[in-house]
Amino acid sequence: xxxxxxxxxxxxxxxxxxxxxxxxxxxxxxxxxxxxxxxxxxxxxxxxxxxxxxxxxxxxxxxxxxxxxxxxxxxxxxxxxxxxxxxxxxxxxxxxxxxxxxxxxxxxxxxxxxxxxxxxxxxxxxxxxxxxxxxxxxxxxxxxxxxxxxxxxxxxxxxxxxxxxxxxxxxxxxxxxxxxxxxxxxxxxxxxxxxxxxxxxxxxxxxxxxxxxxxxxxxxxxxxxxxxxxxxxxxxxxxxxxxxxxxxxxxxxxxxxxxxxxxxxxxxxxxxxxxxxxxxxxxxxxxxxxxxxxxxxxxxxxxxxxxxxxxxxxxxxxxxxxxxxxxxxxxxxxxxxxxxxxxxxxxxxxxxxxxxxxxxxxxxxxxxxxxxxxxxxxxxxxxxxxxxxxxxxxxxxxxxxxxxxxxxxxxxxxxxxxxxxxxxxxxxxxxxxxxxxxxxxxxxxxxxxxx
Numbered sequence: 497x498x499x500x501x502x503x504x505x506x507x508x509x510x511x512x513x514x515x516x517x518x519x520x521x522x523x524x525x526x527x528x529x530x531x532x533x534x535x536x537x538x539x540x541x542x543x544x545x546x547x548x549x550x551x552x553x554x555x556x557x558x559x560x561x562x563x564x565x566x567x568x569x570x571x572x573x574x575x576x577x578x579x580x581x582x583x584x585x586x587x588x589x590x591x592x593x594x595x596x597x598x599x600x601x602x603x604x605x606x607x608x609x610x611x612x613x614x615x616x617x618x619x620x621x622x623x624x625x626x627x628x629x630x631x632x633x634x635x636x637x638x639x640x641x642x643x644x645x646x647x648x649x650x651x652x653x654x655x656x657x658x659x660x661x662x663x664x665x666x667x668x669x670x671x672x673x674x675x676x677x678x679x680x681x682x683x684x685x686x687x688x689x690x691x692x693x694x695x696x697x698x699x700x701x702x703x704x705x706x707x708x709x710x711x712x713x714x715x716x717x718x719x720x721x722x723x724x725x726x727x728x729x730x731x732x733x734x735x736x737x738x739x740x741x742x743x744x745x746x747x748x749x750x751x752x753x754x755x756x757x758x759x760x761x762x763x764x765x766x767x768x769x770x771x772x773x774x775x776x777x778x779x780x781x782x783x784x785x786x787x788x789x790x791x792x793x794x795x796x797x798x799x800x801x802x803x804x805x806x807x808x809x810x811x812x813x814x815x816x817x818x819x820x821x822x823x824x825x826x827x828x829x830x831x832x833x834x835x836x837x838x839x840x841x842x843x844x845x846x847x848x849x850x851x852x853x854x855x856x857x858x859x860x861x862x863x864x865x866x867x868x869x870x871x872x873x874x875x876x877x878x879x880x881x882x883x884x885x886x887x888x889x890x891x892x893x894x895x896x897x898x899x900x901x902x903x904x905x906x907x908x909x910x911x912x913x914x915x916x917x918x919x920x921x922x923x924x925x926x927x928x929x930x931x932x933x934x935x936x937x938x939x940x941x942x943x944x945x946x947x
Contacts (some may be wrong), residue, residue: 504570512549519545565589567611570618574720576654579616580661586612587665606669613662620655622674651892666930675892678834678865682714686867688902690933694754696925702806706750706931712866719832722821736819742836747812755806755846756888756908803945810842814861835862838871857886867902867935880924881914890933899936906928 518563519542526535565586568578586605593601692706718735725734735741836917838861843852857875870889877884906929913921 511649512545516542516545516549540814555591565601565608567608567615568824570615570789573615573619575652576616576619578657579612579619580654580658583609583658583661583665587661587668590665592670602669602819605665609662609666613666616655616658616662675864675868678714678719680720682720684712684866686710686712688751688933688935690902690931692753692929692931694756694927696756696927696928702754704754706751706753706933708753710747710749710866712882715746718742718816718819719869722819734821736821738818740817740881742816742819745814745816747814748810750807750809752807753931754929755844755931780789805843806846808844808855810840812838812840814838816861833862833864835860837861838873839876842874844877847867857884859886867900877908880910881922882910882912882924885909885911896934897936899934902933902935903934904931 617757857873863869
């Protein structure tokens with residue numbers, strides 16, 4: 497039966513949490529086997545442990561929640577247990593770092609584990625691990641030899657256990673969640689490159705490179721404050737759910753991609769064409785329509801995707817109104833979900849136009865992090881006259897190197913069609929994009945390049 501420790505026995509936050517887990521396990525089995533007395537005793541101990549845990553966090557402060565994964569000095573190693581304890585500390589740091597996407601701590605832990613592996617190999621082969629192997633044999637006494645053999649077997653077992661823990665920690669360090677939490681930095685850049693396929697109505701389709709980058713700023717770190725409370729098991733103080741007090745996020749992006757719905761503006765020329773003598777022919781004329789259609793087809797043949805490539809930029813303000821933190825302590829199940837309002841404004845420069853076309857939209861966003869989101873937007877894209885509905889989003893599908901591979905899509909559809917001076921509806925078609933990109937932060941991209 498687990499007992500409530502004296503406060504002087506507490507060496508770290510992990511000590512208390514280990515005892516709490518043991519106590520919870522005792523309660524579980526006591527309840528399963530209808531051991532009322534044992535269940536009551538375990539519940540009493542659990543309450544005391546939780547009180548000590550809360551008191552410890554207040555007294556020690558933030559240092560109680562911060563652990564570092566650093567290799568022990570080789571000169572201070574007196575036994576395999578010293579290295580084992582170091583590995584266990586790294587395991588705890590990794591669990592916390594992966595849960596909250598602490599990329600810097602994860603990289604530090606990977607490096608430390610490599611050092612510990614070398615140190616463990618050296619220690620396991622040194623006389624320190626089996627001091628009795630020589631002394632016992634030289635003594636010649638059966639009892640001394642037996643004791644030495646038992647000591648040697650124990651130390652071999654300790655080494656095996658240490659290597660097992662090392663492998664577990666190494667596996668944890670190499671495990672990546674496909675949809676991570678928000679990055680721990682409030683200001684990040686992501687670079688991306690890939691391919692996209694674009695289709696505009698029944699007029700054009702094309703595939704091409706998609707290049708660009710995104711910057712993301714969280715003005716005040718509501719997420720980080722909640723993470724600290726979550727790590728301290730202080731669920732009552734976590735500020736999630738629907739609130740108006742969450743701080744906004746500012747997003748900027750620039751990219752080279754397809755022109756999308758801007759290409760539909762070129763199709764308006766099918767309504768009115770200028771003849772060789774400078775006269776404008778009316779689109780109501782069936783003959784003219786036929787000729788213009790042939791001219792348009794010829795132009796499309798001469799240039800398969802006229803004006804299809806575009807340089808575009810966008811600035812957006814995202815105001816989360818809802819935030820959810822999973823109460824599960826499992827790395828695999830942990831999620832940080834936000835949802836709220838987003839307003840965007842930007843421009844698009846297509847190949848065959850000298851200036852930028854304006855784009856401005858507003859709507860709703862739901863996101864798991866800076867790179868995983870779904871938007872529903874309403875607004876306008878110049879030079880089109882009508883209002884538009886835009887649906888867009890992207891989701892990671894694989895990890896690759898220092899980044900992730902995303903599958904994304906965008907649909908921009910006409911909600912209303914304006915008429916020209918002749919009363920004919922303007923041809924403003926819908927556009928669709930599907931893309932696959934590799935996305936990573938600048939820091940991750942160049943971490944092995946910068947000395």
